[in-house]
Amino acid sequence: MKNLFCIIVVSVGLLCSCHTINTVLKSNDREYKFEVAKRMYAEGKYGNAYLVLDNILPSMRNTPAGDEALFLAGMCKFYANDYNAASEIFRRYYSKSYPFGKFIDEVRYYSAKSYFESTYPVRLDQSATYDAIREIQDAMEHNPDSKHYEALKDMLFQMQDRLVEKEYLSAKLYFDLGDYFLNCLQGGSNFEACVVTAQNAIRDYPYSPRKEDFAILVLKAKYYLAERSIESKKYERYSDTVDEYYGFLNEYPQSKFLPDAKEIYEKANKELHRKRLQKYAAEEQ
Numbered sequence: 001m002k003n004l005f006c007i008i009v010v011s012v013g014l015l016c017s018c019h020t021i022n023t024v025l026k027s028n029d030r031e032y033k034f035e036v037a038k039r040m041y042a043e044g045k046y047g048n049a050y051l052v053l054d055n056i057l058p059s060m061r062n063t064p065a066g067d068e069a070l071f072l073a074g075m076c077k078f079y080a081n082d083y084n085a086a087s088e089i090f091r092r093y094y095s096k097s098y099p100f101g102k103f104i105d106e107v108r109y110y111s112a113k114s115y116f117e118s119t120y121p122v123r124l125d126q127s128a129t130y131d132a133i134r135e136i137q138d139a140m141e142h143n144p145d146s147k148h149y150e151a152l153k154d155m156l157f158q159m160q161d162r163l164v165e166k167e168y169l170s171a172k173l174y175f176d177l178g179d180y181f182l183n184c185l186q187g188g189s190n191f192e193a194c195v196v197t198a199q200n201a202i203r204d205y206p207y208s209p210r211k212e213d214f215a216i217l218v219l220k221a222k223y224y225l226a227e228r229s230i231e232s233k234k235y236e237r238y239s240d241t242v243d244e245y246y247g248f249l250n251e252y253p254q255s256k257f258l259p260d261a262k263e264i265y266e267k268a269n270k271e272l273h274r275k276r277l278q279k280y281a282a283e284e285q
Contacts, residue, residue, distance in 0.1 A: 021048050030056050034069060041072055050076035067093070067101035078110055087114035087135075108139040109148040116155045119162060126166045133159045164208045167201040171217050179228065191225040194218075216257040219244045223264045226271070235275040241268040 024036050033056050040049035053073040060066040074089035090111035094104055101107070115132035136156045140149060174194035198214040198221070205211070222244050226237030245265040248255070255261065 021051060024052055025055055030059055034060070034065060037069075038072065041076060044079075046076040046080045050080070061097070067098040067103055070097055071101075071103040071107060074107065074110065078114055081117075083114040083118040087111055087118070090114065105143055105146050105148070108142050109146065109152065112136040112139040112152055112155065116159065119159070126163055129159055129162050129166070133163075160205070161208070164201065164205045164210050167197060167205075168210050168213060171197040171201065171214065175217055175221055178224065189225060189228070191221040191228070194221040195225070212252055212255060212257065215248055215251065216255070216261065219248050219261055219264055223268055226268065235272065235279070238268045238272040238275065241265075242272060 024033055027033055033052050037049045037052035037056070040046075040052065050073055053069055053076065057066075057069055057073060060069045070089065070093050074086050074093065077083075077086035077089060090107045093101065093107045094111065098104065112132070112135045115128070115135040119126075119128045119132050133156065136152050136159065139146075140152050140156070143149070146152070171194050174190040174197060177190040179189075195218050198217045201208070202211055202214050202218075219241070222237065222241045226234055226241050229237050242265060245261055245268070248261050249258075252258075
């Protein structure tokens, strides 16, 4: 009986709420609608506030409060976690409707923030991350004195970290695939693709915390590439692996990957020594 009473109360509340919003939307008083929308926004009723704002936005285009209405519409979508819709509204605000509006600094920040929030999680396809970086950089360039400048800069660094993570996931995927799937389109193996991807990341993000992770992937991939090479290429690739080990040791003398690196070096050096002996024996004959 108690549960039935609760259901009735909730249902009545929803009906009243719908009646209220419908009454507001049917009103011909634009100022009244705008005040109601602002009150709903302040109360955190972002869905209803947006419905009312969307209803009056066309008629408010050339009014003194038009920019505030469009800004609040974007904020409603932002707080409702509809970041794609929010970014579209904010971009309309600063690129078309109110490029010199009084909310322009807030709009540029929340537009960048919307792009930023829409990039989770890290995926191999990071096109959204590149879009977010451009939006953040544009906001920073628009107003270097903005109160949001440091927050924007922090978002930019996080975006760059996501790109690094994407590159690491790509390199690691190539490494894990190994012999199971040859990268025939590029005419090489996944180990070669791993080396190229990781080395490019080291070059592009030299200060990334992931740099050491990329470096050990390069060393491992070079060893496995040598191990699986045709006989005519083994000597050169084992030699390259040994050189890579010395470079790794010089760069990371206290690396947590040192045991793995040493094991690879010993195996590669042993094979390299064996190849030298075979080479000398063949020359003597």
